[in-house]
Amino acid sequence: MKHLLTMEGVDRATLASLLDDADEFYEVMHRPIPKVPALRGKTVATMFFEPSTRTKLSFERAAKALSADTLSFSPGTSSLKKGESLKDTVLTVKAMGADLMVVRHTSTGAAWRVAEWTDLPVVNGGDGAHQHPTQALLDSLTLRQHFGSLDGLRIAIVGDIRHSRVARSDVFAFNTLGAEVTLVAPPTLLPPDLTGWPATASNSLDDVLTEVDAIYLLRVQAERGGASVFPSVAEYRERFGMTDARFNRLKPDTIVLHPGPMIRGIEIDGGVADDPRCKVLEQVTNGVAVRMAVLFQLLGGSKDA
Amino acid sequence: MRAVMSGSDMGRALRRIAHEIVERNRGTGGIIVVGIRTRGGPLADRLVAILEEVEGAAVASGILDIGMYRDDLDQRPRTVLGPTEMPSQIDGKTIVLVDDVLYTGRTIRAALDALADLGRAAVVQLAVVVDRGHRELPIRADFVGKNLPTARDEHVMVRVAEIDGEDGVWIEGPQAREEGSAA
Numbered sequence: 001m002k003h004l005l006t007m008e009g010v011d012r013a014t015l016a017s018l019l020d021d022a023d024e025f026y027e028v029m030h031r032p033i034p035k036v037p038a039l040r041g042k043t044v045a046t047m048f049f050e051p052s053t054r055t056k057l058s059f060e061r062a063a064k065a066l067s068a069d070t071l072s073f074s075p076g077t078s079s080l081k082k083g084e085s086l087k088d089t090v091l092t093v094k095a096m097g098a099d100l101m102v103v104r105h106t107s108t109g110a111a112w113r114v115a116e117w118t119d120l121p122v123v124n125g126g127d128g129a130h131q132h133p134t135q136a137l138l139d140s141l142t143l144r145q146h147f148g149s150l151d152g153l154r155i156a157i158v159g160d161i162r163h164s165r166v167a168r169s170d171v172f173a174f175n176t177l178g179a180e181v182t183l184v185a186p187p188t189l190l191p192p193d194l195t196g197w198p199a200t201a202s203n204s205l206d207d208v209l210t211e212v213d214a215i216y217l218l219r220v221q222a223e224r225g226g227a228s229v230f231p232s233v234a235e236y237r238e239r240f241g242m243t244d245a246r247f248n249r250l251k252p253d254t255i256v257l258h259p260g261p262m263i264r265g266i267e268i269d270g271g272v273a274d275d276p277r278c279k280v281l282e283q284v285t286n287g288v289a290v291r292m293a294v295l296f297q298l299l300g301g302s303k304d305a
Numbered sequence: 306m307r308a309v310m311s312g313s314d315m316g317r318a319l320r321r322i323a324h325e326i327v328e329r330n331r332g333t334g335g336i337i338v339v340g341i342r343t344r345g346g347p348l349a350d351r352l353v354a355i356l357e358e359v360e361g362a363a364v365a366s367g368i369l370d371i372g373m374y375r376d377d378l379d380q381r382p383r384t385v386l387g388p389t390e391m392p393s394q395i396d397g398k399t400i401v402l403v404d405d406v407l408y409t410g411r412t413i414r415a416a417l418d419a420l421a422d423l424g425r426a427a428v429v430q431l432a433v434v435v436d437r438g439h440r441e442l443p444i445r446a447d448f449v450g451k452n453l454p455t456a457r458d459e460h461v462m463v464r465v466a467e468i469d470g471e472d473g474v475w476i477e478g479p480q481a482r483e484e485g486s487a488a
Contacts, residue, residue: 017385024370024386033422036373066373296373301383 005124006131007172021293039068042299045098047073049105059102062291094118121298129163136169137290142283151178156208158184159218166259171199217258217267247272312472318450323355333360336399339367342387344405347467367391374415395424405463407433410444437461
């Protein structure tokens with residue numbers, strides 16, 4: 001594996017080896033000294049051309065726990081404001097000694113372009129509404145930790161599927177690992193064409209509620225036009241929100257996941273968000289562990305092997 | 306490929322090492338026997354079984370994966386990590402590291418770094434089935450099954466039944482490996 005750009009087409013053995021390594025890094029994170037020297041002397045550049053709190057912090061935490069150095073780029077304070085191109089920006093950071101780049105950008109395919117231009121290992125930290133592969137890995141790890149395996153699990157992904165790189169990444173990872181995925185959203189928030197999605201679709205959360213092992217709630221994404229395609233927030237909550245009432249109807253062992261940031265009172269009620277069956281904080285911890293595994297696999301081996 | 310220790314030779318060597326561990330440490334109190342993955346794991350388990358039989362008391366054990374601590378990660382294709390399982394507290398304990406072959410000393414260097422991240426042991430000792438020489442670091446073993454003079458281009462193989470289906474130690478020359486007879 002030279003890059004991690006997408007979850008589409010990644011085979012089961014590759015996913016399993018990343019999750020297995022992540023289990024070991026999870027153990028490292030819980031030691032008195034949560035740091036190993038594996039990537040000493042390597043430099044990880046986080047190139048986030050779109051705002052992010054948790055993903056950027058999580059990659060930086062992962063790099064530091066592996067003893068790598070980090071270079072952090074934020075568009076607000078950069079020469080992009082002066083008109084420097086994306087290509088010149090990443091080549092500049094490469095020239096400073098970056099060994100790997102994590103790229104987040106509003107445009108689909110940005111990470112692929114950076115990989116071509118720089119010839120460095122690249123991790124896609126989210127490109128537009130397209131892919132967010134490390135999110136799918138951390139979600140898969142959270143499910144695997146809880147259930148032991150994803151084989152035969154029934155998972156509903158609920159919300160703004162159409163604009164969601166998280167959903168686009170998760171369906172491929174969950175399906176490859178053996179789960180059955182149902183996408184739940186109003187027709188306006190489903191992709192216009194489901195060809196190529198290894199999942200079924202439903203327009204009713206209440207129909208699938210009692211049949212699933214895990215419910216994955218997506219955030220309503222105002223910045224990607226997600227707010228304009230249903231009449232009101234109240235109506236969304238009424239039909240697709242994980243309210244306390246719906247939560248009480250779930251099977252007793254069904255868990256709830258959310259990629260964060262959660263908007264309490266819209267897609268999730270406060271009582272659900274604070275329930276031990278809501279795994280949001282485990283997801284955050286697992287995010288560091290899977291990113292350690294990804295950085296370790298991309299930077300830990302020899303280039304020609 | 307030439308056999309240098311049979312399965313029963315290896316069993317006797319482990320038994321002697323167990324007695325030396327007891328003698329050196331005046332018993333097994335405060336000892337943790339720690340195998341280095343992969344073959345150090347079952348070897349440590351066997352030492353623990355003998356120590357418990359000899360002393361009639363439970364002996365703590367652990368297993369250490371040193372994949373995150375190697376100094377040659379850049380030169381290897383891909384390092385597969387395995388679980389590290391250690392008692393929660395190693396401060397003040399006597400750690401007996403167990404590995405199959407002592408060669409350059411780099412694996413032991415990595416294991417010492419890994420141990421230091423887990424706590425501050427009072428003493429660290431090293432037990433190996435074979436010491437084949439050619440050290441690249443100032444490291445030595447406290448308990449050795451067999452000192453085996455080798456050339457650098459020879460290959461020493463320790464097999465343990467739990468992993469390889471049989472016990473014993475073999476040595477093979479460079480030609481043998483080129484002919485593809487390596488196991």
